[in-house]
Amino acid sequence: MSETQGASAALPQHVAIIMDGNGRWAVGQGLPRMEGHRAGLKNVSKAVRALVELGVPYVTLFSFSTENWKRPEDEIAGLLRLLAEALDDTAKELHRQDIVIRHLGRLDRLPISLRLGIGRIVEQTKGNKGAVASFAFDYGGRTEIIEATRKAVESGIRPGKIDETIFEGFLNTTGLPDVDLLVRTGGEKRLSNFLLWQSAYAELYFTDTLWPDFGRAEIEKALADYARRQRRFGGL
Numbered sequence: 001m002s003e004t005q006g007a008s009a010a011l012p013q014h015v016a017i018i019m020d021g022n023g024r025w026a027v028g029q030g031l032p033r034m035e036g037h038r039a040g041l042k043n044v045s046k047a048v049r050a051l052v053e054l055g056v057p058y059v060t061l062f063s064f065s066t067e068n069w070k071r072p073e074d075e076i077a078g079l080l081r082l083l084a085e086a087l088d089d090t091a092k093e094l095h096r097q098d099i100v101i102r103h104l105g106r107l108d109r110l111p112i113s114l115r116l117g118i119g120r121i122v123e124q125t126k127g128n129k130g131a132v133a134s135f136a137f138d139y140g141g142r143t144e145i146i147e148a149t150r151k152a153v154e155s156g157i158r159p160g161k162i163d164e165t166i167f168e169g170f171l172n173t174t175g176l177p178d179v180d181l182l183v184r185t186g187g188e189k190r191l192s193n194f195l196l197w198q199s200a201y202a203e204l205y206f207t208d209t210l211w212p213d214f215g216r217a218e219i220e221k222a223l224a225d226y227a228r229r230q231r232r233f234g235g236l
């Protein structure tokens with residue numbers, strides 16, 4: 001588990017980010033909220049590139065939560081449009097950088113064109129040799145755990161055989177290491193149902209910086225903060 005993996009590693013293997021503050025960024029610039037999400041998307045490719053260049057092999061970004069469906073219809077439509085754009089350009093750019101793209105969360109509530117687009121890019125990049133960038137879109141940690149439980153039951157496995165390793169095989173994140181560093185931008189200090197199982201031993205890093213402003217210098221600061229923390233072998 002990363003409790004021990006992280007004990008000696010100064011560099012986190014898996015960084016997960018809750019990208020918060022797009023709306024406030026836009027308001028601060030006198031722009032509509034949607035422009036904040038657009039700026040947020042621009043920052044996605046920059047942030048992934050920076051983290052990968054700095055040596056982080058697994059990056060996971062919270063892009064749309066199961067709760068986000070409660071947002072106003074036009075904002076949801078705008079975010080889905082941005083996802084379509086991201087599949088056209090951001091994802092292709094990551095593919096050119098040899099990055100493996102994964103999707104975490106539900107697909108069944110997304111329009112068919114997006115479902116197909118996600119399926120295509122995941123398939124195209126699965127043989128890549130670079131870092132792994134996972135996008136949590138229509139993702140919620142509790143839903144993921146419930147779904148994993150259902151899948152385990154449906155698989156017919158004997159309950160007594162289920163342990164952490166076997167259970168992880170039913171999660172969306174199968175094959176990814178535990179989260180070492182969980183970052184949340186935008187000033188809130190909550191996990192918001194993100195990667196609940198996978199962040200069991202994660203170091204938490206909260207910053208007031210709004211997501212579109214969370215650039216390379218901020219990323220380096222977060223990694224330096226992580227490296228300074230004492231991770232005691234076998235500790236809590």
Ligand code: FPP
Pocket residue numbers: 019020021022023024025037038040041044062063064068079082083086135186211
């Ligand atoms: C939170 O900002 C951010 C989101 C709800 C979505 C994050 C989306 C992006 C970064 C762009 C789209 C990305 C992809 C991969 C399609 P907020 O609206 O809650 O900001 P606020 O707290 O300031 O209102």
